[in-house]
Amino acid sequence: MTDQIRVFPITITKNDNNSDYPYFVEIPDLNGMTEGSSIADAIKMAEDYIGTASLEDDLPTSNYYLPTNTKNTISTLVRVNISEYKRKHDHKVVKKTITIPNYLNELGKEQGINFSELMTDALKSKLSI
Known part of the structure; x- marks a missing residue:
């Protein structure tokens, strides 16, 4: 059986006023938000947000289009193996x-x-x- 892989765009904005988690992450396709202590951590947190959302609801179709960047933002795609995430985190x-x-x-x-x-x-x- 093939694992279900999903890809979603995220936008990361640096917030210099928050020293603990200065990277604010938006996941537009899920109306989601999270934070990270670094860019790598922000991406990891986005992946975790998407994986957690998959445990609760059906996810929308993968979207490969990046949002337009503004000053101080980074847009990228994150890939989440939903099947693997469910195997590791489904506590039912x-x-x-x-x-x-x-x-x-x-x-x-x-x-x-x-x-x-x-x-x-x-x-x-x-x-x-």
């Missing part, structure tokens, strides 16, 4: 069936172990996340 819970020996099931129930929580913690540890 899914039901999985596992098989364990009965004695472990009985001991776990006696101890009040939450098997779903235990499996989630074990997977995070095994996957180093």
Whole structure:
């Protein structure tokens, strides 16, 4: 299955009055805004904004046209692998069936172990996340 890749234009404007996040980012196709501490961070934040928006709503068609620059602005395109973003950030819970020996099931129930929580913690540890 092919990953879904989306491309959107962004505009970055430097704001010298904000020392922590001086790069203001507009994502016109999504009516979105974010900020960055550097140009690279601003682009990364735009990618994250687009990825997060894809978790909540259907995104509009990719737009490859850059907005017209004004003084102190940079326009560029950002590419987001929506499929990969969803794999990494979709925290919805899914039901999985596992098989364990009965004695472990009985001991776990006696101890009040939450098997779903235990499996989630074990997977995070095994996957180093």
